[in-house]
Amino acid sequence: MLVKDAAARLYESSTVSLKNSNNCIAKEASERLVGPAITECAPLHVLVVDDDQQMRTACCHVLAQKGAHVSEAGTLAEGEMLLQNQKVDLLLLDLKLPDGGGLALLEKAKVLYPDTAVVVMTAYATVSSAVEAMRIGARDYLTKPFALEELTAVLKSAGQRVHFDRESRLLREKLRSQTNTDGLVGRSSEMQKLYRILSKVAFSTHPVLILGESGTGKEVVARSIHFNGPNVAKPFVQVDCSSPFPIWIESELFGHVRGAFPGADCAKEGLLASVSGGTVFLDEIGALPLDLQSRLLRALQEKEVRPMGGTQARPISARVLAATNRNLAAMVEQGKFRKDLFFRLNVVNLKMPALRERRDDIPLLVVHFMAKAEKEAGVERTVSDEALRALVKYDWPGNVRELENAIERAWVLSNGLTLNLDDLPISLQDLEVPLREELTIEPAVETIAQPDYKSSSSNSGHIVPIAEMEKQAILGTIRMLNGDKILAAKLLGIGKTTLYRKLKEYGVSDEFEGPILSVS
Structure with a gap:
């Protein structure tokens, strides 16, 4: 079904009960044209500028059905007047107008409303016009004739981008004057769940095991637990258990007496004993050597610690928080982490969500x-x-x-x-x-005569031109996907506009399901 035919019927009947040659209801196509994204937030203000009245009416009808506030113009002058009088979120613009080029209107629209999304369409496509349109600020470029599916995807994408931009600006304005606490930022369901757990564990004395990938904010959570608890005035100290010097880790945690090892010229009290009532944060606990894991377990169970080389035990009252990006459960199974220590630290388990x-x-x-x-x-x-x-x-x-x-x-x-x-x-x-990149792809040769699709460079003695290989790749992919050109473009890594232009150059577009449609 041609888009122009659909436009004519919409114009005559003002309904969406149109059917294509396969007896599919055009309403389904119109729903795909804009998609649900256009009504997710506040209604969009859309301006359609095209000298083809039937096409213009069809677009306006579909957009209005999806909740948009739509205006229309058939000339450059009318479009300029409407832009002067109202804010436009989305501009659907034909580059060829009776009283001038659409690029002038595009430039004026971006000056008046820099955030306006512009979809350009033209039957006189050139690389220079596409580049110029994108340079001025157009977000999509449609070459006539184009498929209904392509117009559908472009308008839906433009609507989604407009809403995203609008929401992000409102969010930035709203949050600019706000302050956050403890470095924890987020309102997602994952973060809300984390906040609920933190509000409970902050006032307990149990060990907490914080798991998550590197960079997710495990230290920030540890600090939040300490500084929102009753012992906020007490020290918060951090020990890096991934240090390549185990003797340093042991000295930091348990302390040592003078002469306990070479270089120990004076005694040192361990953090577990000196941070009375405070918090000791064991970062990367999964890297702690097995012998030190045994000492740490004993200290947590007996609530006392004996310094290296010493005989007198010291009581400890520090709260222990631990974190790692490793899979401790798997390490336990492999014998790389003590099961009893894992259970001791895993009284409360916090899983930090990845940013993605x-x-x-x-x-x-x-x-x-x-x-x-x-x-x-x-x-x-x-x-x-x-x-x-x-x-x-x-x-x-x-x-x-x-x-x-x-x-x-x-x-x-x-x-x-x-x-x-x-x-x-x-x-x-x-x-x-x-x-x-899709704006700069040009064919290596202008014409290709009767290619042999079964031949290849691997079983023939002559060189296959790059343009020929490109053509075979495009046509073969579309056949393999049963004519789905949109999916083919994605798999080939090229833009939809580029794909349809290539098919037009090859002169074989009618071979496939969904022939290229005309809008003029």
Whole structure:
């Protein structure tokens, strides 16, 4: 079914009971056109500018059905007048208008409303026009003729981005004046569960075992337990159990007498005995040597400690908190960690969620780290929407610590009052590369005559041109996926616009399910 045909029927009947050649209801396609994201937050204000009245009416009808506030214009002048009088969240713009080029309207829209999402469509596609549209600020570029599925995906993505940008700005404004406590930031369900447990264990004296990947904030949780408890005025000390010098760890925990080992020129009291009523935080307890695990277990059971080389035991009343990024249960099975010590420390178990498991908290953490940097530098800055999207999209193998380092890096490299995508680490910038690269892919040759799809460089004696290999890869992938071009584009790592342009160049688009559709 052609999009133009659907537009004509919508225009004549003002209904969505259209059917395509396969007898599918057009309403289903219209629901996919924008998707549920457009009604998840406040309604979008959408402006459709196209000189084709039937196409314009169809788009307006579908968008209005999904809850958007829609305006329409058929000329450049009408579009400019509407932009002057109202805020626009999403602009669906035809580049070829009767009274001028759409790029002028795109530029004016980005000046008036920098956050407006723009989807450009044109039947006269060139690489230069695509690059110029993206440079000015268009987020998507559709080449006519295009498939209904492609328009569906583009508009849905644009709507989701607009809502994300809107919510992130509101969040930044709301949190800028707020302060957090104890360095714990987050409102996700995982963090809410953690807060409930912390409120209970802070006033107990039982050992707590904090588990989680590196960088998730295990030390922050340990400090929160101590400084929210009744012994907040007592010391909080940390011991790194991953130190390569076991004798240092033993001395720190249990103390030593003079002459206990070479270099022990004076006696030292261990932290377990000296931190009376305070907290001893054993960081990376999974790295503690087995012999020291035995001594620690004995100290916790007997509530007393004897220094290295000494004979007199000292009572201990310190609370012990331990943390590790290792799987202690598996280490117990392997004989690398004492089972009795594991049970002794595992009275209360806290599991720190990885940052990728609580992406909703990333904007809050960004605001927190930005406020911290602003306080130190005395300069107020913000984060661009594009950069914030990349921050939320990234998986953060280093978790919260990596996020903080990324913000610090961007702060140092930024030359303005806004941290942009280019200021972030390369690993985050790469998330946007496919969108940029699809504008620069050009065929190696302009025409290809009757390729032999069964031949390959491995069983023939002649060289296969790169353009020919590219064509075979594209056509073979689409066939393998039973004509699903959208999924094929994802698997091939190219943009949907690029895929449809390639198929048009090959002149074989009608071979597959869902032929390229015309909108003009």
